[in-house]
Amino acid sequence: MTAEIIDGRAVAQQVREEVAKGVAELVAAGGTAPGLATVLIGDDPASEVYVRSKRRACVAAGMVDLHRHLPGDVPQHEAAALLDELAADPAVSGILLQLPTPGHLDAEALLTRIPAEKDVDGLTTANAGLLAQGRPGLRPCTPSGVIELLDRHGVPLSGAHAVVIGRSVLVGKPMAQLLLERNATVTICHSRTRDLAAECRRADVLVVAAGIPSLVGADAVKPGATVIDVGIHRGEHGLTGDVQYDAVAEVAGTITPVPGGVGPMTIAMLLANTLTAARVQQSTGRR
Ligand code: ADP
Incomplete structure (x- = not known):
């Protein structure tokens, strides 16, 4: 099998155009x-x-x-x-x-x-708390970019088994919470996880954010699964991710490349958050 490749640059461009349109509408409306x-x-x-x-x-x-x-x-x-x-x-x-x-x-x-x-990075304790409680708030850009990629590629999340590798405040933890919000069954793996590959093989959706080059190989991927690589490493061969791309692309159903996958989405979601923040502030008449 050869996986469908998710073009993060194209999706990011689409999001950025939608944000630009939203900005123009906000201004046109006074x-x-x-x-x-x-x-x-x-x-x-x-x-x-x-x-x-x-x-x-x-x-x-x-x-x-x-x-x-x-x-x-x-x-x-x-x-x-x-x-x-x-x-x-x-x-x-x-x-x-x-x-x-x-x-x-x-x-x-x-x-x-x-x-x-005004926390458009979604990193303050207040926004992390809102996310944990499933209440509206500004969400961290990288994980919300991953959700956007999954949605726009029609990857079903409700009832799906999602495995997140990594539990950082920036990516892993909010990623797991966003997937949970979308009714996925979520497993969080980290540096102490026993038999990482076995956990990952259960995933319909595998999100890798460990910061370790080539951590995930084909043995950790269920045939047909969706694999999202958040890692980014600068090496002799240019930029690579946490996933062994060539090998995993043979097994996965859908995969993000590095570069050109999750990376471009982060800035796009920052813009989306800034527009959301402005809309909320202006509609509540605080400015
Ligand atoms: P990021 O900001 O990309 O999320 P961090 O370096 O802050 O990355 O965090 C790395 C995360 O990856 C940690 O939560 C850690 O538990 C997890 N991790 C590190 N090494 C492994 C490993 N060998 N297997 C699984 N998870 C790991």
Whole structure:
């Protein structure tokens, strides 16, 4: 069998066009264009690249780029003060604190300054709590991008057995909760899981977010299963994921490539969250 390949770039483009349309509609209806405040602290080159592409995507969708940059040695209280300023600014619909922050800063404490309704990364304790309780809130971008990929490829989730490898706050845990919200039967695997391959072989939908190159081979995949690879590693042969793509594509029914799978969806969902945040804020008349 050769798996159907999920084209994440195409789906991301579709989502970004829908967001751009939503922005235009909001403005046409007398609203204000959503503003995204990306906050970068320091000069980490990888973070600079990520932030630049988020800012570009934001402008392309018709949103306002409200980027802020702080020096790498900024004291905690000054970084906190900037976040407080953005939190109070009605032109700011969404705030994204680019992680990781420099080592001397307490990132957790900084995240708490972001109000839940502006937390477009879905990373604050408040939004994690809303997700855990199944209540409406802004969801983390990478796992909600995975759900979007599955939905747009017609992968059934209700009653399906979903296995998530990884339990990080950023990906694994919210991924499992989103799948549960969609009525999948969910198993979470992690570094202490006994016989990982046996657990994975039970999956109709396997989402791999362990951060380990080539962790999942064909022996861990049920024939015909859907395999979503969240991993991304830079190696001699370019970018690769947590899944042994060539071997697994022979067994799986549907698979995401790396690059061009989950990756592009993260920014698309960030834009979708920013539009949602702006709509909620403007409809409740808080701006
Ligand atoms: P990410 O941000 O991509 O989710 P992290 O590095 O923060 O990745 O977390 C890695 C996750 O993967 C952890 O939850 C860990 O338990 C899980 N993990 C690490 N190694 C293995 C392994 N060998 N088998 C299964 N899960 C693993």
